[in-house]
């Protein structure tokens with residue numbers, strides 16, 4: 001893994017010592033639910049959703065644990081129609097662990113896995129006002145020297161009457177050149 005020096009160095013210094021990065025298991029489903037509940041503006045899905053993600057998509061999801069407490073989580077899956085695209089669904093960092101580069105570091109840790117060897121692009125959706133999320137993905141892209149393209153994706157009316165914001169699609173890439181073997 002040769003994430004560019006500048007980003008790697010900055011993140012390595014910042015992230016708290018003692019963090020453990022690992023794949024989720026079915027035992028994590030409810031803890032993930034509780035973390036997401038504390039991380040607006042993320043949509044809170046059912047515990048069942050997090051159980052399924054942990055059971056079926058563990059290879060593309062990641063947990064960050066500190067003193068046996070889950071403080072960070074990413075759900076993601078390989079796009080069913082594009083096997084070189086990782087779609088990142090939710091990124092959550094507990095408020096007490098924010099600002100240390102943990103979100104960016106979890107994305108980088110995910111990309112160390114052999115299961116990511118064919119991935120060349122990351123896609124995700126972001127709300128118009130989510131500055132933290134946009135900055136985090138920009139940082140991640142920067143680490144690979146990749147560009148970030150944005151286009152409309154899920155317009156607010158698709159969400160029905162719940163007053164949900166638009167979700168624009170960010171496409172980051174190419175990210176393949178710096179993958180781990």
Ligand SMILES: CC(C)(COP(=O)(O)OP(=O)(O)OC[C@H]1O[C@@H](n2cnc3c(N)ncnc32)[C@H](O)[C@@H]1OP(=O)(O)O)[C@@H](O)C(=O)NCCC(=O)NCCS
Pocket residue numbers: 039040041042089090091092093094097098099100101102103104105130131132133135136139
């Ligand atoms: C978005 C989130 C995951 C970022 O986690 P994090 O570990 O604090 O992010 P990082 O420390 O890796 O930050 C990456 C960049 O974003 C910046 N950033 C973080 N929070 C920010 C904020 N509220 N406003 C503006 N920039 C912010 C950081 O300063 C950093 O930029 P820098 O390297 O230039 O300093 C976290 O804030 C969170 O869980 N938010 C609630 C849920 C959410 O919105 N998830 C994303 C949608 S998928």
